[in-house]
Amino acid sequence: MTTLPSTAEHPGTDPAADPDPTPLLRIDGLAKQYRADGPFVSRDLSFEVRSGEFVAIVGPSGCGKSTLLRMICGLLDPTEGTVLLDGTAVTGPPPEMALVFQDYTRSLFPWLTVAGNVGFPLKRRSDLSAADKEARIAEAITAVGLAGFEAYHPYQLSGGMQQRVAIARALAFRPRILLLDEPFASVDALTKENLEDLLLTIQQRYADEGITMLLVTHDIDEAVYLADRVEVLGPPPCRVVEELPIDLPRPRHQIRTRGEQAFLEARALIHERVGLNKQRADS
Template identity: 35%
Template sequence: MTGTAFIAPDGGVRVEHVSKSFGPPDARVTVLDDVSLTIGMGEFVSVIGPSGCGKSTLLKVVAGLIEADSGTVTIGGEPVAAAARDKAIGLVPQAPALLPWRTVLDNVRLPLQVNRRANAGRALRDPSELLTSFGLGHAMRKYPGQLSGGMQQRAAIARAFVFDPAIMLMDEPFSALDEMNRDQQRLGLLDFWQSNRKAVMFVTHSVPEAIMLSDRIVVMSAHPGRIATVIDVDLPRPRAEADYATDAFRDLEAVVRGELHRVMEAAHA
């Protein structure tokens, strides 16, 4: 089940030999070491690994939020800065970051109202339709404080889709939710993605979440952060809650947990 290298077409994400370290010159800590990764258009790739392995740092490099020390990242064949300028990147952080004084609908509208001139001619999604797609049609006029944590996160995901980006980057968007609510939200995301196939890089600590959502799972090792292995998720699509109980799902879960156990043992050796 361990996958071979996937060659992304020009429309996908290509990370080549990226390294990143932090700290003063005499005490630099390498967080990412020679990381190469590709995500094809329409492909859902999860990144999983022990705490401190550089998952979120890698996502931030791909998003253009921090600059790599070496290596390159291209999106659709363009540098990250150009892709960000073209609004080709959608980002969903761990916290929803909704403005409490704006309604849910106005929060999702916000990216369209900032720099209207730059938005001219772009392909834009209707905020009301997006919220309805995420099951929030009834909550559009409410304020974030009136919503549950899961509903707030769905609103944040809807906001990230408003520019109809080619690439979606998600940094543990459901990590603050309880397991029951988390499962509900991941299934809602899965339903939406299965009808709007974007390229997705999804950072998570949850093995079942990674399996349910992904086409491939990238397992990272820590100290420094490297790609240990890539596991193909060969479960048929579309997927639904019943897939959790299948033998194929349990077998794959054992494989992923085994790889995580291996990299964690190596980190403490």
């Protein structure tokens, strides 16, 4: 197997060569301990995300990926370290971030229609007129391919369609950073592929607005297919053990991209790192 370059060696990741080296998001020395006398879930966890990037986070089961995402968006306070958004510490849920959960059945309001669910977070946006809100709702629903289903309720939709509603709700708020916590873990393989391609379409559609995506997933193939860069976490207390740029051209294709040598090499390297970390955790 050809060894892929580290971030430091990868062309285009040198801060001196980057026209805007300031990260949008900086995770600096994060540690989480749920009880004062308990074990650390994470320790000295650090990485950066630049505006417009698609970054995936993978690691062994139970390593604290979802805990990390909740600290990033201010739903959990870290025991140590900081999360900086544009240089300002995150101390609560910032309006610039939106989180899409894995369990879409619990994140949607069953008594609201598709349009009602998508527009719910806009209710308190006093800076938007009623017409602006309606326009955002319509645009987000169209962006996820659900035009024509505005009056449907969640129980009338498939699982994949319900997750599209959850994504549309996040998009309607126009976040700078879209956080995704294993969003496709509960759908079938074909629906999963369709939703993966939906994310890539959304990234391209909102490229001018610089939408940034941070995906937590246990699926290594998914991480390599979607991301510009993959952060590989070790076992608890987790930290970044590999930062791997994904050198694959865009647009990407479910069959062609997954057959490319660069895809196979990145996939193998991440499997190796996660496997080694699992062995260390079990020993």
